[in-house]
Amino acid sequence: MSRPKVYVTRKINAEALNLLKKDCEVISWTESSPVPREELLKNVSDVDALFCVITDKIDKELLDKAKKLKVLSTMSVGYDHLEIDEIKSRNIKVGYTPNILTDATAELTVALLLATSRRLLHANHAARTGDWTAWAPFWMCGQGLTGSTVGIVGFGRIGQEIGKRLKPFKVKRILYQNRSAKDQQAQEIGAERVSFDELLKESDFVIVTIALAPETAKMFNEDAFRKMKPTSVFINTSRGDVVDQDALIKALQNKTIWAAGLDVMTPEPLPLSSPLFKLDNCVILPHIGSATTDTRENMTLLTAKNIIAGLKNEKMPEELVL
Ligand SMILES: O=C(O)C(=O)CO
Secondary structure (H helix, E strand, O other), X not given: OOOXXXXXXXXXXXXXXXXXXXXXXXXXXXXXXXXXXXHHHHHHHHOOEEEEOOOXXXXXXXXXXXXXXXXXXXXXXXXXXXXXXXXHHOOOEEEOOOOOOXXXXXXXXXXXXXXXXXXXXXXXXXXXHOOOOOOOOOOOOOOOOOOOEEXXXXXXXXXXXXXXXXXXXXXXXXXXXXXXXXXXXXXXXXXXXXXXXXXXXXXXXXXXXXOOOOOOOOOEOHHHHHHOOOOOEEEEOOOHHHEOHHHHHHHHHOOOOOEEEEOOOOOOOOXXXXXXXXXXXXXXOOOXXXXXXXXXXXXXXXXXXXXXXXXXXXXXXXXXXX
């Protein structure tokens, strides 16, 4: 009997590739750069399963070509690059990688918050370029966490882990906004559920971990930034499209808010001509939330295991059920 065919859209580690090869015929894009769209469309026509990443748009055009596709497995927890309705209408099973990247992403969010609030990159640049002339009482001062109010928008696994990590920094209050109440988890962390408006008004640090969906797109707009404190720090490690980026640029230029730390933006990579790169009060990272070697290895392995189980009609380790 012929082995099922899998297309892998990126160069991945040998361990995950070999796992797939035990049961499947594997064809892979061999570069770390994204597979060109035309190449992807050409390759999906006869595959049973697809191993994809967040930069591969899985839409109607692709699905119409992938007539034999039974299993789709994304190496990500986010799935806004997948047209879920089109996928479900074709009865294609979907795997994803929640949980295993929670710690790495929470850790990076805290690192980005501290880098932004204590101006680490700006200060490092000053030290390297001769702007550091002498110690001065109010030079390079930032915003501290001690006694502050932290607001977390999206209190899922990642939001909760960020809350736990920030508690030892002696924050006074942790507020959260979430579609549903997370009473038990909130109690453990000492977090309070508040409205979006209250969170914006009260927080010294606003941290975004909410998933991108039609109802969350551009939820951080001019109105939202106007409600925030002029001393507030805005941190986004979810998806760039939850922010109206032009409104954020204005808020940073006009000092409506104090600073922003972004691991995600629109588009990615952010063009070098973006005004965000010209702002001293904005720290930009190239979408590295889950980027620890262990985490990324675990993500490729889980993506492969989802495919194997899905093709065998066994329970997938992490099926995306919507
Ligand atoms: O998993 C995701 O959704 C990412 O953004 C990359 O880890």
